[in-house]
Amino acid sequence: MFEPGLEPEASPSPELQALLRAYLDHLAVERGVAANTLSSYRRDLRRYLAHLAATGRTSLDGVGESDVTGFLGALRAGSARHPALGASSAARAVVAVRGFHRFALREGAVADDVARGVRPPSAPKRLPKAVGVAEVEALLEAAGADGSPRALRDRALLEVLYGCGARISEAVGLDVDDVDLDAGAARLLGKGGKERLVPVGRFAREALAAYLVRGRPALVAHGSGGPAMFVNARGGRLSRQSAWVVLRAAAERAGLDVELSPHTLRHSFATHLLDGGADVRVVQELLGHASVATTQIYTLVTVERLREVYAAAHPRALG
Incomplete structure (x- = not known):
């Protein structure tokens, strides 16, 4: 045991x-x-x-x-x-x-639930980490720099993570048939087996199209083929661990001195949407959050940024 x-x-x-x-x-x-x-x-x-x-x-x-x-x-x-x-x-x-x-x-093993009155301790709210638009763009450019099949895959993967707000498990779990490039939409399988339909922006569509035409065929030629959108060098489905390696390598090539993870791109997706004026409930749907309270944590990021700008720019902010 x-x-x-x-x-x-x-x-x-x-x-x-x-x-x-x-x-x-x-x-x-x-x-x-x-x-x-x-x-x-x-x-x-x-x-x-x-x-x-x-x-x-x-x-x-x-x-x-x-x-x-x-x-x-x-x-x-x-x-x-x-x-x-x-x-x-x-x-x-x-x-x-x-x-x-x-x-x-x-199950009838006990006559009373003695734990029902015990409340879990409240975890302090931590602001999600996000990086700026310029850092994301540098990361994406570095991912597909050499135009090889792997580079095309890496660029498409990171574009999906950032452009769709996908969790890493959702991105590597994508099948080719889950993405409709003409409609600009992708079907993601989230936590608890819940599906959601998300828009795929122009940059992500272009990266996916290039990968599907010039990248994926070369990679799957080394394996037996399969439905997976993102595949490894042997033609099998790309793993979450390999996706981490892709991100770290792109960050290193881009010279980014910030802590990055696949979830950082999801956080950045949400933060940049809210910065751009998106409604929090729309962002909730895009992220696949069951409760809007989870999404509202991201509003703290934008408020903190506003506070920093105010403190730096307003003549009486520090008075």
Whole structure:
């Protein structure tokens, strides 16, 4: 149950381990939880069960709300074995524990949900990182500089990330049939399997057209072919890790001394739209956010920029 190097101070009872396996199976099969999220929940819940075992709990019957809050306190305080978790990581762990207890109640393993009153800690709002339009343009130019099949692919990939606000998983998950260049639209498969239709701007359309005509055929010739839009040198679907390499290489060639990730381009997409006067709810739809509250974080970026311009330009700003 526990991998080498992750053995807790006290081992959970077989009963609790079986319940954890059942819950993780439920998340994977019935809820369709993403693999990365499932891995995080598994790690958080193993630590929770180790915490319960250390206090002598062999089942959830004797667990109370104080055990859950005690676990939260231990997460925030840390130990010689486990570093202290920040608010966002601790909040994720509490969400996992609350879901585990709800599942136990629904399965009849307990008579009460003792975790329902425990609230996750509030993570501080952090402004998304974004880069300026000039930096993005330099990055895009550097990506397709030599006109080779790979360069055409790299330029098209980065144009989609920035021009469509796509997540990296959405971009590498694109199939050729998901993009209609004549209509200027692309179908993205987002979190939770939700599809959304996004516009594809002129620069991205031109980059994709060049790649589809002069780049992709040369790359897929080395493989068996397939539906993937972005392919590697062997003709298979480009991975997320390879997309990171593409971005880093383009940033280095462009001489950009800023921290960049594929998500930076998504943040920049949203920030530049709002700077240009786009309505926050339109940006929400383009990003595929379930709640407008998530998108509104980007408005803090534009307000901060306005504040900086005001402080630098207004004669009485510093008075």
